[in-house]
Amino acid sequence: MPKVGLTTTVPVEVIYAAGWVPVDLNNLFITGENPQALVEEAELAGYPRNLCAWIKGIYSTVLKQRDISTVIAVTQGDCSNTHALMETLQLAGVEIVPFAFPYDRDADLLRLQIEKMMCHFDVSWRQVDEAKERLNRVRGKVWELDRLTWQENRVSGWENHLYQVSCSDFNGDPDKFAADTDMLLEEVRSRPPVEKALRLGYIGVPPIVGDLYQYLEERGARVVFNETQRQFTMPYAAAGLVEQYRRYTYPYGVFFRLADISREAARRNLDGIIHYAQSFCFRQIEDLIIREKLDLPLLTLEGDKPNRLDARTRMRLDVFLDMLR
Numbered sequence: 001m002p003k004v005g006l007t008t009t010v011p012v013e014v015i016y017a018a019g020w021v022p023v024d025l026n027n028l029f030i031t032g033e034n035p036q037a038l039v040e041e042a043e044l045a046g047y048p049r050n051l052c053a054w055i056k057g058i059y060s061t062v063l064k065q066r067d068i069s070t071v072i073a074v075t076q077g078d079c080s081n082t083h084a085l086m087e088t089l090q091l092a093g094v095e096i097v098p099f100a101f102p103y104d105r106d107a108d109l110l111r112l113q114i115e116k117m118m119c120h121f122d123v124s125w126r127q128v129d130e131a132k133e134r135l136n137r138v139r140g141k142v143w144e145l146d147r148l149t150w151q152e153n154r155v156s157g158w159e160n161h162l163y164q165v166s167c168s169d170f171n172g173d174p175d176k177f178a179a180d181t182d183m184l185l186e187e188v189r190s191r192p193p194v195e196k197a198l199r200l201g202y203i204g205v206p207p208i209v210g211d212l213y214q215y216l217e218e219r220g221a222r223v224v225f226n227e228t229q230r231q232f233t234m235p236y237a238a239a240g241l242v243e244q245y246r247r248y249t250y251p252y253g254v255f256f257r258l259a260d261i262s263r264e265a266a267r268r269n270l271d272g273i274i275h276y277a278q279s280f281c282f283r284q285i286e287d288l289i290i291r292e293k294l295d296l297p298l299l300t301l302e303g304d305k306p307n308r309l310d311a312r313t314r315m316r317l318d319v320f321l322d323m324l325r
C-alpha cells in the first residue's frame with residue numbers, strides 16, 4: 001500500500017479510506033536511531049541553525065524514506081515553517097498535497113478542505129464515514145487509557161503520551177495498534193494505583209527531549225494530562241467528520257485551546273502545568289497569553305535538540321516541584 005507522510009494530524013480517515021498508509025513524520029523522526037544526526041543533515045543541506053529542530057528532522061526523514069513520495073502539507077493551523085519545508089521537499093521531487101484548517105473553525109471551509117483531500121485520494125463520504133467508525137473504535141481504547149491515567153492513576157505519563165501521540169497515524173496499522181493498546185490496558189488494570197504524586201498537566205507541542213516524563217516520576221510527580229497528544233485522539237466523539245475536526249483544538253487559536261486546558265485542569269485536579277515551548281517556534285509567543293489566562297502554577301520549559309534534559313532544565317523542574325509541595 002502507498003504511504004503518505006504527515007507533518008501533523010489531518011483527517012486521517014480519508015487516507016485510510018483510500019487504502020493508503022499514513023506516516024506521522026514527527027514520530028518517525030524522533031523514534032529513529034539518531035534524530036540529532038538528521039537535524040545536522042538538514043543544516044548541512046542549508047537549513048538555518050536558528051530554526052526549529054522538528055522541521056529539520058522532518059526534512060531529512062522524508063529524504064531518507066524512499067517509500068514516502070507524497071506528503072500532506074498543513075498550510076494553515078500548524079506551523080509557520082511548513083511552507084518553506086514543503087518547498088524544499090518539492091524541490092527534492094516529493095509530491096505535496098495541501099490542507100488548511102480554517103483559523104476561525106468555519107465548518108463550510110473545513111468541509112471544503114476535507115472534500116478536496118477526498119478528491120485527491122478518490123474516496124466517497126461513505127468510505128470516509130466507515131473509516132471514521134473503524135478508527136473511533138481504536139480511539140475509544142486510548143480514551144480509556146487516558147481515563148485510567150488521571151482517574152485511576154495506573155498509567156505513566158510517558159505511556160499516556162506515547163499512545164495518544166500515536167493516534168495521529170495509528171502507527172500505520174490500526175488493527176495492530178488496537179491490539180497493542182488492549183494488551184497495555186489489560187496490564188495497567190492489574191497495577192496498583194500510584195499514590196501521593198503531584199499531578200501535572202503538560203501543554204504545548206510534544207517534547208523533543210526523551211526523558212521528561214521519567215524524570216518527573218523519579219521526583220514524585222506525574223503528568224496526568226497531555227494536552228496536544230490527547231487532541232490527537234479526537235477525544236470528543238463528534239457525530240460527523242467535519243465536527244470532529246472542528247472540535248480538535250490544536251490547529252485553531254490559543255483561546256480555543258485554553259478553554260479545553262482549563263476544563264481538563266479542573267477535572268483532573270492538576271497541581272501545576274508545564275508549558276513546553278520548542279526553540280525557534282512561533283508558538284513561544286503564546287506563552288504570554290497562557291500565563292495570563294491560566295490560573296495555575298505554570299513552568300515554561302524550552303527544548304531545542306532531540307536529547308536528554310539538560311542540567312539547567314532539571315534544576316528548574318526541581319524548583320517547580322518543590323514550590324508545588
Ligand code: SF4
Binds near residue numbers: 278281283
Ligand atoms: S515546534 Fe513549532 S516551529 Fe517546530 S514544527 Fe512544531 S509548530 Fe513548527
